[in-house]
Amino acid sequence: MMSTAIFYHAGCPVCLGAEQMLANAIDSKKYTIENVHLGTHAKRIKEAEEAGVKSVPALVLDGEVFHINFGAAIADLKN
Amino acid sequence: MMSTAIFYHAGCPVCLGAEQMLANAIDSKKYTIENVHLGTHAKRIKEAEEAGVKSVPALVLDGEVFHINFGAAIADLKN
Numbered sequence: 810m811m812s813t814a815i816f817y818h819a820g821c822p823v824c825l826g827a828e829q830m831l832a833n834a835i836d837s838k839k840y841t842i843e844n845v846h847l848g849t850h851a852k853r854i855k856e857a858e859e860a861g862v863k864s865v866p867a868l869v870l871d872g873e874v875f876h877i878n879f880g881a882a883i884a885d886l887k888n
Numbered sequence: 889m890m891s892t893a894i895f896y897h898a899g900c901p902v903c904l905g906a907e908q909m910l911a912n913a914i915d916s917k918k919y920t921i922e923n924v925h926l927g928t929h930a931k932r933i934k935e936a937e938e939a940g941v942k943s944v945p946a947l948v949l950d951g952e953v954f955h956i957n958f959g960a961a962i963a964d965l966k967n
Contacts, residue, residue: 814913827952834893834949836915870913873906878955 814840817857818866819848828866831877840870893919896936897945898927907945910956919949 816832818825835842845853847865857867861874868875895911897904914921924932926944936946940953947954 812913827954830949830952831947831954834891834914834919836913836917838915838917840913868910870909873909875906875910876957878957 811841812839812871813869814842814871815860815869816842816844816866817847817853817862817869818844820846821866828877831868835868890920891918891950892948893921893950894939894948895921895923895945896926896932896941896948897923899925900945907956910947914947 814832814835816828818828821828829844832842832844845857847854847857857865857869860869860872862869862876863874864876866877868877893911893914895907897907900907908923911921911923924936926933926936936944936948939948939951941948941955942953943955945956947956
């Protein structure tokens with residue numbers, strides 16, 4: 810049975826590229842990967858909350874929540 | 889060329905299983921995956937710091953640092 814990887818985010822423009830890099834690193838042979846933008850798909854917020862998501866970006870692997878702090882260095886914002 | 893995924897951790901017994909689940913989810917066809925226990929391999933702390941790792945667990949994908957807050961629910965600690 811395929812495992813499921815759901816990547817919840819909110820479309821942060823600074824972080825999105827890096828976040829997708831993480832999502833793309835997931836093995837698609839093992840995982841069905843879904844990207845959910847909670848800003849534009851607010852009706853899925855409840856599902857995310859019920860899975861235990863406290864902040865975004867978060868990766869949920871078979872129901873296990875990983876909160877990701879990629880963050881953005883202030884220095885990067887100045888570039 | 890293979891990409892590199894380095895998973896830095898400190899062997900937290902509560903989180904290790906979940907952290908390895910994340911490391912195992914990385915596509916090994918695309919990434920050379922390395923697990924580094926900084927508690928037992930303290931000489932690699934400098935390398936981790938230079939990569940931008942501020943806390944563990946952290947996943948470094950081709951030099952891009954993702955700090956992961958899996959955390960442990962207090963409720964889980966009581967089990």
